[in-house]
Amino acid sequence: MEKIREEIKEKARQALASKEVDVILAWEKGELWYDSYPAFFTKEKDIDSLVWDSFCVNNLSKYLLEYTMTDKKIGVFVKGCDALAFNQLVQDNRVSRDKVVLYGLPCSGMVDPDKVRTKNLNQGLTEIKKSKDKLIFITKDKEITVPAHEVYYDKCLHCRYPNPVTYDQLVGETVAAEGVLDDSVRFSGVKELEELSCEERFEYWDGQFSKCIRCFACRNVCPACSCKQCTFDDSDLEVLGKAREDSEDKFFHLIRAYHVAGRCIDCGECSRVCPQDISLEKLNRKLIKDINELYGEYQAGLDPSAKAPLGTYKLEDADSFTVGEKGGKKREKNSKR
Amino acid sequence: MSVVASSTSVKNVEEFEPLIVAFCCNWCSYAGADLAGTSRLNYPANIKIIRVPCSCRVNSNFVLRAFQRGADGVIVAGCHPGDCHYMTGNYYTRRRFSLLKNLLEYVGIEEARFKVDWISASEGNKFAYVMNDVLEKVHKLGPNRKLRDSRWKR
Amino acid sequence: MQRVGVFICWCGTNISNTVNIDEVMTAVENMPGVAYSKDYQYMCSEIGQNLVKDTIKEHNLNRIVVASCSPRMHESTFRKAAEAAGLNPYLLEIANIREHCSWVHKDKEAATQKAISLTRAAVAKAILNDELIPGEVGVERRALVIGGGIAGIQTALDIADAGYEVDLVEKTPSIGGKMAQLDKTFPTLDCSACILTPKMVDASMSSKINLYTYSEVEEVSGFVGNFEVAIRQKARSVDMEKCTGCGICLAKCPIKTALSEFEEGLSNRPAIYTPFPQAVPNVPVIDRETCMKFRTGRCGVCEKVCPTKAVDYDQKDQILNKKYGAIIVTTGYDLIDLDYFGEYQYMDHPDVITGLEFERLVNAAGPTGGKLIRPSDKKKPKKVVFIQCVGSRDKSDRGKSYCSKICCMYTAKHAMLLKDKYPDSEAYVFYIDVRTAGKGFEEFQRRAVENYGVNYIKGMVGKIFPTNNKLQVNGVDSLSGEILQIDADMVVLAAATKAKPEADDVARMLSISTDSDSFFSEAHPKLRPVETHCAGIYLAGACQGPKDIPETVAQASAAAVKAIGVLSKSKLVNNPCVSEVDKSICSGCLACADMCPYEAISEKIVEEKANGKIVGRRVAEVNETLCQGCGGCTVTCRPGAIDLKGFSNKQILAEVDAICR
Amino acid sequence: MSREKITPDITQKETVKISEISEENILDCLQCSKCTAGCPAIHGMDILPHQVIRLLQLGQVDKLLNSETIWSCASCFTCASRCPRDVDISKLMEALRLMVIRVKGSNKLKVEKIPKLLQKNMPQQGIVSGFRKYVK
Numbered sequence A: 001m002e003k004i005r006e007e008i009k010e011k012a013r014q015a016l017a018s019k020e021v022d023v024i025l026a027w028e029k030g031e032l033w034y035d036s037y038p039a040f041f042t043k044e045k046d047i048d049s050l051v052w053d054s055f056c057v058n059n060l061s062k063y064l065l066e067y068t069m070t071d072k073k074i075g076v077f078v079k080g081c082d083a084l085a086f087n088q089l090v091q092d093n094r095v096s097r098d099k100v101v102l103y104g105l106p107c108s109g110m111v112d113p114d115k116v117r118t119k120n121l122n123q124g125l126t127e128i129k130k131s132k133d134k135l136i137f138i139t140k141d142k143e144i145t146v147p148a149h150e151v152y153y154d155k156c157l158h159c160r161y162p163n164p165v166t167y168d169q170l171v172g173e174t175v176a177a178e179g180v181l182d183d184s185v186r187f188s189g190v191k192e193l194e195e196l197s198c199e200e201r202f203e204y205w206d207g208q209f210s211k212c213i214r215c216f217a218c219r220n221v222c223p224a225c226s227c228k229q230c231t232f233d234d235s236d237l238e239v240l241g242k243a244r245e246d247s248e249d250k251f252f253h254l255i256r257a258y259h260v261a262g263r264c265i266d267c268g269e270c271s272r273v274c275p276q277d278i279s280l281e282k283l284n285r286k287l288i289k290d291i292n293e294l295y296g297e298y299q300a301g302l303d304p305s306a307k308a309p310l311g312t313y314k315l316e317d318a319d320s321f322t323v324g325e326k327g328g329k330k331r332e333k334n335s336k337r
Numbered sequence B: 001m002s003v004v005a006s007s008t009s010v011k012n013v014e015e016f017e018p019l020i021v022a023f024c025c026n027w028c029s030y031a032g033a034d035l036a037g038t039s040r041l042n043y044p045a046n047i048k049i050i051r052v053p054c055s056c057r058v059n060s061n062f063v064l065r066a067f068q069r070g071a072d073g074v075i076v077a078g079c080h081p082g083d084c085h086y087m088t089g090n091y092y093t094r095r096r097f098s099l100l101k102n103l104l105e106y107v108g109i110e111e112a113r114f115k116v117d118w119i120s121a122s123e124g125n126k127f128a129y130v131m132n133d134v135l136e137k138v139h140k141l142g143p144n145r146k147l148r149d150s151r152w153k154r
Numbered sequence C: 001m002q003r004v005g006v007f008i009c010w011c012g013t014n015i016s017n018t019v020n021i022d023e024v025m026t027a028v029e030n031m032p033g034v035a036y037s038k039d040y041q042y043m044c045s046e047i048g049q050n051l052v053k054d055t056i057k058e059h060n061l062n063r064i065v066v067a068s069c070s071p072r073m074h075e076s077t078f079r080k081a082a083e084a085a086g087l088n089p090y091l092l093e094i095a096n097i098r099e100h101c102s103w104v105h106k107d108k109e110a111a112t113q114k115a116i117s118l119t120r121a122a123v124a125k126a127i128l129n130d131e132l133i134p135g136e137v138g139v140e141r142r143a144l145v146i147g148g149g150i151a152g153i154q155t156a157l158d159i160a161d162a163g164y165e166v167d168l169v170e171k172t173p174s175i176g177g178k179m180a181q182l183d184k185t186f187p188t189l190d191c192s193a194c195i196l197t198p199k200m201v202d203a204s205m206s207s208k209i210n211l212y213t214y215s216e217v218e219e220v221s222g223f224v225g226n227f228e229v230a231i232r233q234k235a236r237s238v239d240m241e242k243c244t245g246c247g248i249c250l251a252k253c254p255i256k257t258a259l260s261e262f263e264e265g266l267s268n269r270p271a272i273y274t275p276f277p278q279a280v281p282n283v284p285v286i287d288r289e290t291c292m293k294f295r296t297g298r299c300g301v302c303e304k305v306c307p308t309k310a311v312d313y314d315q316k317d318q319i320l321n322k323k324y325g326a327i328i329v330t331t332g333y334d335l336i337d338l339d340y341f342g343e344y345q346y347m348d349h350p351d352v353i354t355g356l357e358f359e360r361l362v363n364a365a366g367p368t369g370g371k372l373i374r375p376s377d378k379k380k381p382k383k384v385v386f387i388q389c390v391g392s393r394d395k396s397d398r399g400k401s402y403c404s405k406i407c408c409m410y411t412a413k414h415a416m417l418l419k420d421k422y423p424d425s426e427a428y429v430f431y432i433d434v435r436t437a438g439k440g441f442e443e444f445q446r447r448a449v450e451n452y453g454v455n456y457i458k459g460m461v462g463k464i465f466p467t468n469n470k471l472q473v474n475g476v477d478s479l480s481g482e483i484l485q486i487d488a489d490m491v492v493l494a495a496a497t498k499a500k501p502e503a504d505d506v507a508r509m510l511s512i513s514t515d516s517d518s519f520f521s522e523a524h525p526k527l528r529p530v531e532t533h534c535a536g537i538y539l540a541g542a543c544q545g546p547k548d549i550p551e552t553v554a555q556a557s558a559a560a561v562k563a564i565g566v567l568s569k570s571k572l573v574n575n576p577c578v579s580e581v582d583k584s585i586c587s588g589c590l591a592c593a594d595m596c597p598y599e600a601i602s603e604k605i606v607e608e609k610a611n612g613k614i615v616g617r618r619v620a621e622v623n624e625t626l627c628q629g630c631g632g633c634t635v636t637c638r639p640g641a642i643d644l645k646g647f648s649n650k651q652i653l654a655e656v657d658a659i660c661r
Numbered sequence D: 001m002s003r004e005k006i007t008p009d010i011t012q013k014e015t016v017k018i019s020e021i022s023e024e025n026i027l028d029c030l031q032c033s034k035c036t037a038g039c040p041a042i043h044g045m046d047i048l049p050h051q052v053i054r055l056l057q058l059g060q061v062d063k064l065l066n067s068e069t070i071w072s073c074a075s076c077f078t079c080a081s082r083c084p085r086d087v088d089i090s091k092l093m094e095a096l097r098l099m100v101i102r103v104k105g106s107n108k109l110k111v112e113k114i115p116k117l118l119q120k121n122m123p124q125q126g127i128v129s130g131f132r133k134y135v136k
Helices: A002-017 A044-049 A061-067 A080-091 A113-118 A188-195 A198-209 A217-221 A246-259 A269-273 A280-295 A329-336 B002-015 B029-038 B060-068 B089-106 B124-141 C021-029 C046-058 C071-084 C098-102 C108-127 C150-161 C177-181 C192-205 C248-252 C292-296 C301-305 C355-362 C407-421 C441-450 C503-510 C549-567 C591-595 C632-636 C649-659 D013-022 D034-038 D049-058 D061-065 D078-082 D089-104 D111-117 D124-134
Strands: A023-029 A036-041 A074-078 A100-104 A125-131 A134-139 A143-147 B020-025 B047-052 B073-078 B114-118 C004-009 C034-040 C063-068 C092-096 C136-138 C142-146 C165-169 C209-212 C215-223 C226-233 C318-324 C326-329 C333-335 C352-354 C383-390 C426-431 C455-458 C461-467 C470-477 C482-488 C490-495 C497-499 C537-539 C571-573 C579-581 C601-610 C613-622 C642-644
Touching (some): A002 A023, A002 A074, A002 A100, A023 A044, A188 A280, A188 B089, A217 A269, A246 A280, A246 B060, B020 B060, B020 B124, B029 C098, B060 B089, B073 B089, B114 B124, C004 C046, C021 C108, C034 C046, C046 C063, C046 C071, C071 C092, C092 C108, C108 C649, C142 C150, C142 C549, C150 C549, C177 C192, C177 C355, C248 C301, C326 C503, C326 C549, C355 C407, C407 C426, C455 C470, C470 D034, C579 C613, C591 C601, C591 C632, C632 C642, D013 D061
Parallel strands (some): B020 B047, B020 B073, C142 C165, C142 C326, C165 C209, C326 C537, C352 C490, C383 C490, C426 C455
Antiparallel strands (some): C470 C482
């Protein structure tokens, strides 16, 4: 990682120097050990503070929306999930591909500060080094090695796209996907819920939704939520009220999930940023699972020229509404009886 | 105590008059409802129809808003796939509401509360049948308490 | 400030019997925004309409709600009344308290409450109504007729006669359709060809009519006044310009084994052929599946013998893209397959034939030169049994539940033709009912019985047993209860008519609907019998339901008039309920444009000030003349930047809220 | 011949019963008589199959219960397979037979008597339908 970090910086410096791009979008270290936040670089000399470490979880693609109203060329570093997000933004016509230079960064996972804290590894932490599938936590006086999967974010454990699916230049070597990748793991949470009774499911979701404080962090971080003005902020139409009221929470979450249906790249950022730990990924994945089952496998963000599943149709699409009411004349006769 | 509770609940069921909001496309289902009218086919007064040009005009917002405002059931009815007055509108309806229907079920809303069906202008019989059927099922389920706004009167 | 006037109609007693008008009136008075309310016995009458007009002026009303019958019935009536009073017609809303309330509910209290609720929703919506001005769109003054049978020919001639261009598309190599196959026509027994061929020639000679034979419509888009159509002209392998129709190629073609479609398979035709001698156009077609040149590469006789070098083996299918103001569908019918009627032996015995085959057998230009003989041994039939309702009025999976309408008449005709040819022959007709509604029809059928001595037997045939040289027909005379056995020489089956197998595809292509038997549906069974639900598309002939020639021709002329009605206008008024983009909210994702079935939405760059500079930003824009107002785009738009006028998000939500009160 | 007073009534008890047992809608029949035309057992019948339905439509069940026809029916289903109206007359015949048997309460066919009843060319189906007809 540290070797690549230098490569990244070099790449950024060159890009700015050669005027390949006007702005570099990358990460910068904040005050706290786990703070690696997005930063815009326009001057070569500032590149020294650019960082690439185990906490660069923030998805930079969505920050490109800040630049939709300029004609500046932007260089942006993208991890696997960020690249999917980028493609989704291109598909949604929110970002022009030709205004962006993508630097691909293979990523085997990002570290969850909470897990680090639980393991008490953050005391005097100066650096985290990666060695194969282990992470070495280095403090002033000691080094502790832990298996990487113990401290990675949950969402990174079964990551299907550790390497960017699109880029102009790749920095570093591609990495292998880790963990179990088939859908059984990805949709296990959804399946568990599906098997419950209607009342049990309601109880579960009622519990989840009622935790919501409607901070909109899930929406704000989501690369599929790229509208110029969100419908929930439309004071004229008043789709969503302001009151602390359960039905409004449900309304918000159902519509949020529905609005990203077919466009959710399953990056898991919404669940990660939720301060109330609402399992939003189980809503999103339900929709992904249904789309896969009903209309064929679809991964949002893989192909920016693809048609979003809800923006197209097939004549032979499944029709679950009239099951049992079709059939020939014989059936009709039977139903009369 | 339990006896009292059960007796009041029985009473509630008796008093329960479901409210059902039906979004009907102008060209098929609304006309089908008109035909049910001209043919004097009875269905309960609990069903209230809102006219929309096409079933693809129906936003999932509308469906949820109806539930929020106390509707006990919501129906979306359009032309049969292939017969859409606007050529392809109801193919989108089919995808949109297949997903919404599954999503509502997934968060624990009873399946029968949200009905999507294709009713053509000549299917007055089917219109009445579907309306009766939905009402009967919703009646069994009782009032919608899961999505209702507690501040709304109904 | 919105001042809503509410008018409640009794509809005589249609509404007032089930809905307590007084109670509705009291409720309406307390609805927010209502400035005036009035009930009247017949709101749609002149007095009722004047009431609306006068009160709009007197009470300064700016929104109107009429609680009455379905808006599909009288919305336009009341909109006109509002307009006459100086109000924009789209400020009016209808609450449907008849079809959706008083006629379907019995309980007066419940119906009254529902009427109140529906009226409240209409008031809530009306308050949010905006003035709408319809746009105009030009009309392509040319009609397309799909199907070149008698219906299509008549329609095309009538439209051409009115001075408009018509394109007539026919799937087979010649126009003429089923009528060209008929021998004589009921009830006058004049020869079909004598009355049809002049019309075929007229159609081909008319400067206004373009014939596209051996062609099919592949794609239709657009809307009334502006349909865009792709026509596939199949490769004829013969140059239409060069061919003189001399017929040498037909005579010299070495392949003579293909079954003639026109002769119902009763005779053979060459691989290069015209369906029949009077074909229009008289230009042959090479049947590429049969032709030796196309199958093996060897032969090429027709090319060699053609004096004008018209044969062209390299000809390709061509796609023509054309625009039309109106479309008339006249695709006709077929007879059902008799595969499942094993008891009649149609599939197994050559002397059991259909009515259409009988037409060819008695026709002077037919395979036998007009000699009525048995297909099996070419002998004269002495006893012929006719069976009606083979598959008609049949609810089982084998047949069609409807009456095919033409069989009673043509069976009587066939029996008479038989008796005319062979006075000493015997004719037996098995029937369930004889239906002869039509001018001169009953007289015609009675003539068969009374003058010609045709034996009509009310009853059916159970089974036919082929016995040496004869067909033993086992039937019953249900009136006497006698079991009959007739040793017939020939059996003629009146097979049921059915819609063309491709009717469903045609319907899908045109966005019109079909009934459960795949016949195209008319807009109203009584009052709009030749229109479809799709404006600008009309129907004529048996594609809409079984019918005979006089009815078909009448319908064809009616459809022509409807089409001329469109073509004669220089502009059509648009539906003003179209989509509209709030560009300040639009993100420019253009998901709306992707789903729009009319390609009415396109990208537009608006200039905006950002960071002190003027920058272009992509947004969606609606072409109001193309938009048909389905509103599908509004749902693709997550932030609600695109909305439908007349059915806006706000209006529908207001209706939901009002209903749920 | 005297004029008989007939009030067609398909809601009367016997007719309803027959509809229930057979699950057939007798009003579907439009009297084309194709059933009669194809019936192989017609020679033993005093009332023809199409007349059976007509009498049912008229509500004259008594005539049928005392007829030869219902016992002559071989349950060969020729009528049912050819009926253009999808009316299964063999089921109606069966229903009529059941009406008789249920009232009389006894079986007409005894197993021990079968050999005597058997003719040389009696098809097996005949025996099977015999049981269907005569055994409760």
